[in-house]
Amino acid sequence: MSVVKSSLPEADLKLVGEALQGALVDLLDLSLVAKQVHWNIVGPRFRSVHLQLDEVVTTARQHSDTVAERAAAIGVTPDGRAATVAAQSAIGTVPSGWIKDTDAVRTLVDALSAVVVRMRERIRATDQPDPITQDILIGLTADLEKHAWMFQAESG
């Protein structure tokens, strides 16, 4: 069933749809991972990292909504189901239980780096077929790279 008529030709739509779906999954998992660490962090830097993690959650949630709605707008149904996120995320599983502040920072550096690598691939892939989607991906990747910088600076 195709309810929303797409402004893109079929071949481009497939490519752009995959880029948006992949971005959605990574952003949803990033928001979950950042919350998991936000709740479980322990150590002398608890307060600052705990608060910093919620800034990542806010970024990831806002952009996940933008990305999902861009997909819908071009006629691709976004899939944000838990099973889909678990199967397709770029981010490795975070261990259960308390997490030391230093490990929390490293976890976020790794997660953000993994997501940024895949976002940059999506930026390249969408350049020709859909500069509007590419623009969204560029904007959100700038925000992710800013978070990645701040967590890296914490381990300097």
Ligand SMILES: [Fe+2]
């Ligand atoms: Fe909280």
